Amino acid sequence: MATLKEVAKLAKVDPSVVSRVVNNDPALNIKTETRKRILDAIEKMNYRPNLSARNLKKGQSKMLGMIIPDFSNPVYSSMIHGAEDQAAHEGYNLLVYSMKQKGLEKSYSPLLEGQIEGLLIANSEIDNKEILELKKTKKPFILVNRFVPGIDNYVVANDVLGAKLATKHLIDQGHHLIAHISGPLFTGTGLNRFQGYREGLQEKNVDFSPVYVQESKYTVESGYESMQRLLDLPTPPTAVFASNIMICLGAMKAIHDRGLSVPKDISIIGVHDVFFASTLQPPLTTIEMPLYDMGKEAVKKLITIIQGDEGENERGIMIDGASLILRSSTSPPPFS
Amino acid sequence: MATLKEVAKLAKVDPSVVSRVVNNDPALNIKTETRKRILDAIEKMNYRPNLSARNLKKGQSKMLGMIIPDFSNPVYSSMIHGAEDQAAHEGYNLLVYSMKQKGLEKSYSPLLEGQIEGLLIANSEIDNKEILELKKTKKPFILVNRFVPGIDNYVVANDVLGAKLATKHLIDQGHHLIAHISGPLFTGTGLNRFQGYREGLQEKNVDFSPVYVQESKYTVESGYESMQRLLDLPTPPTAVFASNIMICLGAMKAIHDRGLSVPKDISIIGVHDVFFASTLQPPLTTIEMPLYDMGKEAVKKLITIIQGDEGENERGIMIDGASLILRSSTSPPPFS
């Protein structure tokens, strides 16, 4: 619409002066009177700076990108909000893509084309290889809730701790036949939660039994099937630790479909305290992970990398903290 | 990184020629040999066009914005996906903001600053007044799932139809004491679903009773409270039609907390078939609205407006269609 030049003309000053007041130039040696005239002109013409021009000039875009697998996956919403808040706080916008329809190529291109200055990858579906490839471009990016060997720019949670919390809670309730439906064991979260499960068992002197471990995907369907297998065991578990909320939902359904009841027959606990956990029947006991903070910290670190130009020699970050949200899906086992 | 100019130098041609091949200029009068040389140079230098520059030059940004209230609200994820898909299809990117931390001002500014070419407003939290204000700027925007008097750029679903479907289903099951927990009655969706409820009742010759209507917000808490009030009635309803999924979740919880059972004591049906509806206990009967298509159509129309420069004289669009997703939260009433 109105350009800086036009404003300048109306205010009878040079465009550069207008630029200075618009940007609140710290060297604000501008006569109060002139400033007022300019401000008036801006107001009158309804002037708004053109970002493309500014970005071109300054070689920046003040935009960050974020790739997630799917907007409907509730696990990501907290991360997005954290990232969004921090980005806004630092004057950046966040462009969130789901991978639903885009290939990776499309997800990277905004980065390569300077549309975004950095990329948050919160997505287990992208191949390690492709990420290593991206590294070669030297463009700033960061992995969120994910670990890839050879990449130091990542922010993860303490999944071992969270899993240990869950497992120990089950043991404290009196269970010792505790199954684990894990995430994919080629993912950092899946692996670490599995490890936390084992450590929790060990620290409480409960035997580990491989038959009680079902490797699953992070989906409702996969959780459902895994739970079925567990229920088919000669001695089914009395409690289940689900590696994430989707699995947990599927597992609960499988239990109900067998005519069993939670927690009377089987206790269940899952990672991720999504908003509807408390509305489920029974209300779900969960482990809350610091998803929001992960998003926040990821953006913080990403911006550091962007500004440091070099960066990326630092190690990854682990956001500590995981809390047991006690509700009603866990209770002592039937015969204890 | 590498600029067009540098590529040109390497390929020993003029920058303009490079530009033409990069853009696949339809007037592709370019010798195959030259083109090859240029392509090689691009490859070798890993050249990617700078979008800020291109956008500045062409006075566009190929970006659309979308405001939603909250990423964790599952109602919006389908709309986002639809919008995203269509945007990608037409060569646009979608910048999705939640209103969580930003004021309206911040949400509009990308539009005014030319960062985005158009805005999808999928948000009941924004004041009508502010939207009317936005209209004055003549910038392209469109309302999604929302109606504001005086604004013709909108895409809505057939909420009356959806509500009628739900109500009639309940009646067909044998209910006649059917309550409705409505959304806010100053919103289009709330109002239309209420109307659909009344029409459904009327068409099936069931009496309408104002005491069975609770106006609520679209939140779990509000649904919970409304349901409590309904249960406190001298003659509580035997079935409930919840105006959206959040309300439905809250209402279900209230029913359970009273020691009542769904659907044995009370049937319940809600609008919006979110992914976890089938995993609930009991699996929820819902009305599926064409959310994905609304997102898609909204983008389509928005782009039309953007390209038509004028536009906006057309009327709003209603995406027809609503389906009953029959599961187990509805059944015949106790004594029928």
Next chain:
DNA sequence: CTGTTAGCGCTTTCAC
């Protein structure tokens, strides 16, 4: 305290 100048990287007439 304000104006001049140059240029960010790209596209687009218009020439040749």
Next chain:
DNA sequence: GTGAAAGCGCTAACAG
């Protein structure tokens, strides 16, 4: 078929 030149709107030295 390719090159020259101008300019999108803004900012950042540098003068004055």
